Amino acid sequence: MKRFFQFLFMPCEGYTELISASMDTDLTRLDRCAVRIHATFCKGCRQYRKQIMQLRIMLRSVDEKMPCIESMQLDDQARSRLLNALNQEMSNDNRPVDDAD
């Protein structure tokens, strides 16, 4: 009985928990109903769901869509550190020549 009332009068906090969970796992049929009912009456939560879904799509496209930003590029010092590390490793790597086959 208690569960039934929780289901009927689920506040927004509960709704957002369920929406978030639905993005990672399957909801029970009861929870799916509760979500639908709540969304019918609550504009804020409808916005929330829409925005969360949009954010998911956006985050998945970050690597392709985000334009080049200077602060996210290697500066000259970083470049030379990387080159030094690679050169170091290559010279440490002076093993005997590959035995082909």
Add this chain to the structure above:
Amino acid sequence: MKTMKKMTTSIPLRHIKSKKVLECDLLKRADYDIEAVGVDQENDADRPCVNEKILDPARWVEDNGDALYRFAFVRLGNPHDAEEAVQECLLAALHGGESFASRSLERTWLLGILKHKIIDSIRRAARQRSPKGIQPDARFNSFSDKGFWQQAPQRWHEDPSVAIQRKEFGPVLLDCLSKLPKSMADAIILRELNQLPSDEVCQTLGISSQTLWQRLHRARLGLRRCLELNWFDRGSKEG
């Protein structure tokens, strides 16, 4: 333009008795399905890469350094960790002994290695952090005691997928990610940016599914709110 067949290293890897064997095994599993990013499709993608990479690390850094660094920086949040991840990636790749028919395939391969290095970095940091329970945090308290919105989500003036293409948005996004507690940020980065399935995220972070879902929930609330405050409700103010 000659196309090169993909060659594998001539040393049978199982015969090399060093820890480098493990690196090579890792490389064999590197994901090939990551889209190459930031490659100049018109000019570079199909140009064959001869074995020169073994002898020319400068070209590697030149061609791929920025893209790799950015990939790492978005996920790790600070220059030091990002550079370290890129360095580990390139050093591992050095022992990979692969060469590719095109630069875009090479980029894809390098990104695969980098992904693993980033996950390792996140895993290490997560294990080192002292485990604490989910603390209720006032900053992230979006709801009243009764469970209703303190401030209901408003209509956004722009779709996030449009916003991401604006130059000014990137820093705002990264800033909002950095404002999340690290445990929450890791969860959302692994789940949404890297698109790992839930159970893999749990394994990486060493947490249960319940804990993960709680962290993701709070991260989504916090990130959404931060982006709304700093970007998406500007439109209504500017009219």
